[in-house]
Structure formats: C-alpha cells, structure tokens
Amino acid sequence: MNKAELVHWLQTEQQQWEALLTQVGVERMEQPGVNGPWSMKDLVAHMTGWNRRLAAYMQAAQRGDPEPPPPWPAHLQAGDEINAWIFEAYHGRAAQAVLDEARQTMQQVIAVLERLPADVPIEADHDAAGNAYYRVRIGGVRFPPGEFFEHFHDDHEANVRAWLARAE
Template identity: 30%
Template sequence: MKKVNSKAEAIALLRDELNTWENILANMSQAQIHAPIVPSHWSTKDVVAHLWAWQLRSNARLEAATTNTEPRMPEWPVTLDPEVPEEPDELNAWIYEQYRDKPWPDVYQDWQNGYLKLMSLGEALPEADLLEVSKYSWLEGYSMADVLASSADHHEEHREWLVEWLNSEEAG
C-alpha cells in the first residue's frame, strides 16, 4: 500500500486514479465492457462492480470518522469475513454473484458516485484525523489515509490487469 503523508497527497492519488479509470472506460466499447477479461470470467463491468462493493466498506469507515461513530458496514454474509485474509476469493465470488446481472449504466453510476463520495469524505476530514494511526480504534492500527490509499491501490491493481487485457489480442 502506498504511504501518503498529507490529505492533499491522498486526494491527489485518488483523483489521478479516478481520471485514469474514467479515460479507460470512456474509450472502451460496449462489447469490451461486457467481454470476459481473459483468463478470468469477469468482465470490466464485473470488475467495476467489485470495486464499488469494496468502496462501500471504505465509505462506511470514512462516514464513521466524519461523525465520530462506529462504521456501519454493508451487509455481507457473516460467514465471509472480509478481514480474514483467506476469504477474499469466496467473498469476491459472492460479490460477483450479487452484481453480475446489474446493467452497466447502473454499475458505472454506482461506482462513480461511490468514488466521488470517497474523495469528498476524505476531503471533509481534518488532516490530523486523516493521518493519525490511533485515532479510530476500529481501524486496528491503520489511519484513514491508509483507507484512502488502499482504495487507490485496489483500483490500480485491477486497472493494470484491465490495461494488460485491453492491449492483448483477446480484447479485440
């Protein structure tokens, strides 16, 4: 995870990643949006829905920080704990099943709105609260800046995979 040292740096990191994603998505055809990203069975639509689903957790944390309350996490199966490193594949499969039939315009709008909310909530927090590691006990040793950086890293990880596929012959 990238380490950010200021609120401006965290927001710039998110803004750059958003702009990069927006440019990529704007240049993709509908066929590319819905085609499986080889060797996976997930399409770009599925990846964007996946990113949005995880944004819900980040936004819950940021909302809690701005209101000084405990986070109200999205309702995911209690048997799939996102904090357990061994379970992301099962949880990601569950997320895929939840959103695979959702139309692309809705997936895109949810993701975009969620991302903009993430940046807005990050901007609303005082810098000291954003950077302080021990400020929120429910973050267990992480700062809110880490939450923002982690979201940018998650997007970057999937973007690199998507760009590699778009540059391949399989993408058409």
C-alpha cells in the first residue's frame, strides 16, 4: 500500500462511518445501551479521545518534536482509567460537538498523512482472520492512522449494529 491508497482507505472508512452516524441519527445519539451503558455519543467520544492523542503524536513526529503529553491527565496510565476520564470529560457535551470533534480529529490524521512524502514506509500487519492493520513510519515511530476504525470494527461495531437492529 502506498500513501495515496492509505489516504483513500481512511477517506472511505470515514464515509462509511458517516453513513452509520446518519443511520443512528443525532436524535438517538445520547440513548444508552449501545455498548453497555454507553450511548453512541459516548462511544464516539471514547474513540475520539484516543484519536486526539494519535493525531497530536503524529503531528509532533512530523515536526521532529518529542511525543506530546496525552489529552488526559498524565498520571492516568491504565486503559480503563483513561476511558473513564474520557467518558467524564465528554459525557456532558452536546452530541453535535462530539461529532464535530471526531470529524476534525480524523481530518488532522489525514492531513498529516497527506503532508508525508509519497514513499513514506507503510506496513500492513494482519490478524488471525486476515484483517489488515496499517502502520506508517514517521520519524522512526510506527503509527496506526486507522486506529479509530480498526478499534471500532474490532471492539464496537457488532454492539452498535445489534443496538441499531433492536432500535429499528
């Protein structure tokens, strides 16, 4: 895979994501039960919180800067603690604001990729099922620019689709 194909893949994933968000609808975005007690808004916030960290780190690596601090308090290290912080930080926000931030953050990731040289090293890791996970090297560090979508497909999509089936 080359850079143009990776950017195209991310844009295609984003289009599919937007179609899913349209299916959910802003009016149902805060209904609980999508992923345990989480609403779709909570799920989008969860994934966006982690994607904000990825975007900032990729931007820093592109400039040759050290890894920036995470968007959550630095003393939080465990995934569950970070997820709880993200939930609390975003839970009171309006659904549209959460969706807008998710879109903006994904655009930051894509913009970093677009500024990279055409021959940037891109690697594909595969899981046992044969799914590809793409990694790009920036300043000697491997980054997963599609982590937002990879995580969604692996850990949350089945729950969202089951919730939608029940709701419809």
